[in-house]
Amino acid sequence: MRGLEAQARRYYDQPVSLGEDAFVEMLLLDGCFIVELICKLATSGLQQGDQNDPVIGNLLILSRISYDILLLENQLPFCVLLKLSSMAMPNEKVPFIDKASGFFAWMYPGSRRERSNTISSHECKHLLDLVYRNWLLPSPSELPSGIEAKNTKLEFIRSAKELKDAGIKFGKQEGSFGLFLGVRFEKDMIKIPCLKIDDTTESLFRNLIAYEQCSQRQHLYVTDYITVMDCLINTREDVRILRHRGIIENGLGDDEMVCTLFNKLGINVMLSDRGRFYYAQLFTGVEKHCAQRRNVWLVKLRRDHFNSPWSLISFLAALTLLLLTLVQTVFTVMSYFKPDPKTGIK
Incomplete structure (x- = not known):
């Protein structure tokens, strides 16, 4: 872990005031907790989690911890988590980045979908970056x-x-x-x-x-x-x-x-x-x-005059009556001006 100290410090925008030992200890303690939590949940599943576990067995606590892990100020370099997971499980076939993606999948605010922007472990900066790029970034x-x-x-x-x-x-x-x-x-x-x-x-x-x-x-x-x-x-x-x-x-x-x-x-x-x-x-x-x-x-016409079936029926009835009246008027006028066939006088 000491070999990653210099690389890990470069991930932070501001200089970290912690000394070498304190900084490495922070990476080790926080990193081990996160890696164990993600790997344990990936193994047991959210529904079949260990009920005796104070974190996984309590969905409320698990939810709060998950969101706390994603706080921008709480991010650990992903290379640290990757190193710890490989040290703890050297023969693991499932990549840690896939486990981490699955861990945060339930937090997705929209409809569930397949990940279309999977990134490699070396591209990922931290867990918040993983969530952003894998689940939110458009293709x-x-x-x-x-x-x-x-x-x-x-x-x-x-x-x-x-x-x-x-x-x-x-x-x-x-x-x-x-x-x-x-x-x-x-x-x-x-x-x-x-x-x-x-x-x-x-x-x-x-x-x-x-x-x-x-x-x-x-x-x-x-x-x-x-x-x-x-x-x-x-x-x-x-x-x-x-x-x-x-x-x-x-x-x-x-x-x-x-x-x-x-x-x-x-x-x-x-x-x-x-x-x-x-x-x-x-x-x-x-x-x-x-x-x-x-x-x-x-829109105003539909809203003000056709906002119910009865309004439409009333309109059609009035329109039909108007047309019939118009037709009757036309025929009356035509009959008035029609010439008498015997005299030829209108």
């Missing part, structure tokens, strides 16, 4: 066109209720784009993957955002996603609209709490520049739709 095929995004003037989209009034529908994203970052705008519908919100969601998002903001990445995918949700959600009515469409699963109980969560996450966060904003095409498409007055008029 290259999902990236929007950079040229189209750069030439786009971006305007923040309106709230869910305002967009609904403008004729835009909301739907749950399914299929190959069912990742929680995969928000799409197709025709007149915004499709958003399901997001499960509970007491741990805010902590997870805050750490992912903090990691993006500190790592000087070109693309801030999670930050951009929070920007979209912050725009859509301003009131509890907005949350209700998304919840009724199956987009949000509210484990907090109160829609107002979900609204507050997203509004707080968007505070004091550096946004992406326009040329790199992940949802540039989404924002542009939505604003173009809202700029067409015809769409707004049609």
